[in-house]
Amino acid sequence: MREADFRRLLAVGLDGIERWESGFPAFASHPSLEVEPQAAIAAIDALVERLHDNYPYFHPDYAGQMQRPPHAVALAAYAVAARINPNNHALDGGRATAFLEQECVAQLAAMFGFAAPSLGHLTSSGTIANLEALWVASQLHPGKSIAFSEEAHYTHARMCDVLGVAHHRLPVDARGKIDLDALADLRPADIGTIVVTAGTTACGAVDPIHDVLAWARQRGVRVHVDAAYGGFFATIASEPSAKMDEQHWRAIAACDSVVVDPHKHGLQPYGCGAVIFADPTVGAFYRHDSPYTYFTSEELHPGEISLECSRAGAAAAALWATLRLFPLTAQGLGRSLSASRRAALLAAAEADASGVLVPVVRPELDIITFAPIAPGERVPASVVSQRSERAFARCERDAAPLFLAKWKLPRAFGCRALERVEWDADHCTVLRSVMMKPEHERYAADIARRIAAHALPERRL
Numbered sequence: 001m002r003e004a005d006f007r008r009l010l011a012v013g014l015d016g017i018e019r020w021e022s023g024f025p026a027f028a029s030h031p032s033l034e035v036e037p038q039a040a041i042a043a044i045d046a047l048v049e050r051l052h053d054n055y056p057y058f059h060p061d062y063a064g065q066m067q068r069p070p071h072a073v074a075l076a077a078y079a080v081a082a083r084i085n086p087n088n089h090a091l092d093g094g095r096a097t098a099f100l101e102q103e104c105v106a107q108l109a110a111m112f113g114f115a116a117p118s119l120g121h122l123t124s125s126g127t128i129a130n131l132e133a134l135w136v137a138s139q140l141h142p143g144k145s146i147a148f149s150e151e152a153h154y155t156h157a158r159m160c161d162v163l164g165v166a167h168h169r170l171p172v173d174a175r176g177k178i179d180l181d182a183l184a185d186l187r188p189a190d191i192g193t194i195v196v197t198a199g200t201t202a203c204g205a206v207d208p209i210h211d212v213l214a215w216a217r218q219r220g221v222r223v224h225v226d227a228a229y230g231g232f233f234a235t236i237a238s239e240p241s242a243k244m245d246e247q248h249w250r251a252i253a254a255c256d257s258v259v260v261d262p263h264k265h266g267l268q269p270y271g272c273g274a275v276i277f278a279d280p281t282v283g284a285f286y287r288h289d290s291p292y293t294y295f296t297s298e299e300l301h302p303g304e305i306s307l308e309c310s311r312a313g314a315a316a317a318a319l320w321a322t323l324r325l326f327p328l329t330a331q332g333l334g335r336s337l338s339a340s341r342r343a344a345l346l347a348a349a350e351a352d353a354s355g356v357l358v359p360v361v362r363p364e365l366d367i368i369t370f371a372p373i374a375p376g377e378r379v380p381a382s383v384v385s386q387r388s389e390r391a392f393a394r395c396e397r398d399a400a401p402l403f404l405a406k407w408k409l410p411r412a413f414g415c416r417a418l419e420r421v422e423w424d425a426d427h428c429t430v431l432r433s434v435m436m437k438p439e440h441e442r443y444a445a446d447i448a449r450r451i452a453a454h455a456l457p458e459r460r461l
């Protein structure tokens, strides 16, 4: 079914490209590029063989990292556009896809409630998107540092190093969110921008964006939102059934910049992040001259407002086609996020009932985190780590394997989240699972039961 759809869409798209091509004079391709059909098939066969050495991301029993196959529509649109291979650096590189990109970015901006005009573009990844946001932060507040939580994505510290900007780490509370008491102690004179995370990568915690924004606004500090993973949950934040803390999602609209990764929860293949700035005048920082690419029009070229040069026009085409079918609303793309969210709640309820799994953090989006600890038990961190490692390995060795992820919970956070753990180590390994596919809703309770079956403390085995 999945494959049939993809093949049909691909055929329709490739036929259309051939019709367009046939409007140009015929030409013969160069012999240097000719291949034996059998050799070409053998190369693909050999590739497929190598590709089997992967986790089965398509299957609900893969419930580990934030990974899943893109939607067939996205893949077909990507392949069809890549047949032309537009480059969204400049309008003469990818005229059609540059305009598609603008339409996509306008929809992303509207999802976050950013008032027009804002300024944004797609990027190769969330890392590059965040790099651009931090770079603009450093340009606006030279000499000041950038603050983010201990649970912010690891690339923020790295990119601050790349930019030569000092950074400041804020501790998190028991739920993995910026600790507002620690924020109150921060010296605002030193801080130019605070990064808040809408959905941390480890446990899906949403920082108290509303409160951080209020703190920052009174002190002239900017706020950047890293919603690389969690951003698309904005489509369902005000649905009562989603049980999300809506005020923090609404506050994004009043922040200075936001990053979201369509290649995570937006059904896209890798190579699709996005950054949006509320103030379009920050585009001036990107000003540069490109003597060989900006000459086909007086209009703004995408490369004039992005740090990267070449970018895949096919990524914009794929997102654009996907958004036609899955608009950024609760009833559009939001349906799949609602299902993922329900899956996480179901798994957490099942874990509670198991008596052998304690949630490290209650799921706020679609990530579940479990420590194998029995009720009332006091247990050293090293033992929790051993149990987690063992349960992880056993799940993968089952007749029908279940693929999870692990999380090395740092001690400072762990002390707050897991009260009954005795800290005999700097880290404690726990189990983590991203219920990223809507199909997980039907599998979640079973997945939690399967984890519980392998998580019994030693003495009960």
Ligand SMILES: *Cc1c(COP(=O)(O)O)cnc(C)c1O
Binding pocket: 124, 125, 126, 127, 128, 130, 153, 155, 197, 199, 200, 201, 226, 227, 228, 229, 230, 261, 273
């Ligand atoms: C995944 C992620 C990133 C990095 O994005 P990439 O697309 O992997 O480069 C940054 N921040 C958060 C919160 C993420 O989850």
